[in-house]
Amino acid sequence: MNNKLIVTGIDGNLGRVAAEQIQKLVPAERLIFCSYNEEALKPYAEKGIETHQTDFNNADGLVDAFKNGEKLLLISMPFVGAKRQAAHKNVVDAAKEAGVKQIVYTSLVNADDPTNPSVEKKDHIYTENYIKDSGLDYIFLRNSQYAEAMITNYYTYVKGDGVLKNNQGDGLMAYISRKDCAKAAAYALASDDYHHAILNINGPEAMTITKFVEIGNEVTGNHVSYEEITDEENYQVFDAMGVPRTTDGKFKKDSEAPFSSDGMVTFGEAIRKGKMRLQTADFKKLTGDDQLTVKYMFEHQADFQIGARHSQDK
Template sequence: MKKILLNGVDGNFGQKAAKVLLEKWPHEDLIFTAPTEKGLEMYKDVDVEKRVADFNDSEGLVKAFEGVDTMILISMPFVGPKRRAAQKTALDAAVKAKVNRLVYTSIVGAGEKDIDTYEVNDHVWFEAYVKEQPIHYLFLRDSQYAEAMVSNYVNAYENTNNVLANNMGEGLMAYISRDDCALACACAAMSDWQDRVVDVNGPEQLTIGQYIQIANEVTGHDVKYVEINDEQQYEFFDSIGVPRTTEDMWAQTATNFPFCSDGMVTFGRAIRLGQMSTFTNDFEELTGQKPMTVKEMFEDMENHLIGSRTSTND
C-alpha cells in the first residue's frame, strides 16, 4: 500500500480527515503531522507514525516528508503572502523528498477566468505553482461550507431580529458540509486519481434566500434574507469588530470571528456574479456516496456549526 501523509491533523478539518483515514486505510501506511509535538498529543495512543512538520523549517520538512507517496496539504487558514510562502515551502520540500502526488484543498471558483477574491486568489496562485513542479496533483475545489451559513442563520435569529443580510444576492452555491469535504479529501488520497481537478459540491444549487427558506421550514424560525451591497457588508463587519484582513490581530480574533471581512465581502460578490456556481457529481464519483443536503444539516444543527478556526501561523 502507498504511504499517505496528512498534514495539519491538529486542526478542525485535519481531525475529520484523519478519522476517515483511520477507518479506511492500513495504519502502518499512514503518517500524521502537525506543526508541533503538542499538536500530535491527541494521537499519542493511535498506532500511526507521527512527525512534526514545521512549515517554517524547510530542511526539517524534507525529512518529515520522506518515504511518502501521497501528501495531503490542507490550505492554510491565513490569507495572502503568509499562506503562499508557507504552502510554497511545503510543496518545495515535498518535491525534494520525492513525494509522488499532492492532494490540495482548494476552493470553488479557482478555475474562473475573471475571479478576484481575497480568499480565492491564493488558491489560483498555488494551483498554478503546483502545475510547474515535477509532482502529480489533485486539486479539491470545495464549495462553501454549509456550516458557515448555519452559524450565520443562528446568529440571525439570536442577535439580529431574524434578519440575515449579506451581499450574495441571487447567486447560486452548491453548499457542502465540512464533514463531506474531509471525506472527499481522504478518499482522494486513497484513490488513484491524479493530475485533475475535483469539484467538491453539495447535492443542490441554492441562492441564500432558498437556503434560508429550507432552514426556516426545519427549525420553525422566521429568518428573512435582506440583500445589501458590498460597502454595507464591510460596514456591518466593521461594526462587530471583524478584521479586514488575516494580518495583524486576526490570530487573536479568530476564535470569535473565523474569517476576515475582505474575504467574506469579495466571496459574496463572486457568488453574486455567478463565479462560484460550479455544480458536478465529482463528490459522488470519488466517495461512492451522496453529500449531505442543507435540510439534513439543519435537522442536526448542533453538529453543523462552523466552530473555531485554527489560526496558528508561527
C-alpha cells in the first residue's frame, strides 16, 4: 500500500526540523526519509523509519526510493539555476512513476509574479509549473525570507562597523523562522485537507529592514544602524566577504552568508520593489499555532542563526 509520507533532505537545516516535526504527527511506519548523507539516515532507520540514500542530481534509484509513498515533501535544493531545475525535475518524474499522489514543495513568496526580479524565483516557478503539468496533486508553500539569515547578518555588523548595509531600502518583508517553515511543511505533508493548494508561509508582521534592526537593538542593547546601498554596491560587499556570485562558485567554510550573491542581491531588489510584502494567516490556519516573532528570535538568537551550508553537490 502506497500510503507513506516521504521527507527529502532530512540532513539540511530545514529538512532536519521537518523530520522532527513529522514524527510528532504520524507514526514511524508511515514515514520515508531521504538524504544524500547515509550517516544522517542511520538514527531514523534505528527508529523503524524507511530510509533511502538519494542524489537528486541523478535519477537512478529514485523511483525505488519513492515507491511506497503517497505524498512527498520536496525541499528546494540549495543551488540556483539549471542544476536545481534538473534535480527537481528528477524528483517529480520519479514520484509520478512511483505512484506518489501529491507533492508538497517549499517555494518562494510571490514566485508567480513575472516582474519579481529574484533569480531564486525562476527556479521556484519552474518547479511549481512542472509539478502542475505532471498532473500530480500539490501544495506549494511559498515561504517568506528566513529571519535567521538577517539575524546572522545583523550580528555580522555588530562585530563590524555597526552599519548594516544592503539594497532592501524601505521594502517590506514578513520575516519567518526557518523552523516555522519546516513546521508548516510537516503539517502540510500530514494533512489531507489541501489539494492543488498554494499557501503563503509568512511571519506575523511585514516590516522594513530598519524596523528589523531596531528590534534587534532593543533586545540586545547593540546600536546597529541601517544604510541603503545600490545593487552594485551590495555585490561589492559580498565580494569582499568572499561570497560567490553564483552557486557554482566556491563557498567559504562557516560563511555568515552561505548563499550566492546573485540570489541575495536580486532578493533584496525584489524586497525594495515591494514584490515580497505579502503577509497572510495561512501558517496559523495550517498549523493552529502562531508564528515566532522577530523579537522572540533575537531573544533566543543562539537558536536562530542561518547555520552551515549543507549541500554536497558534485
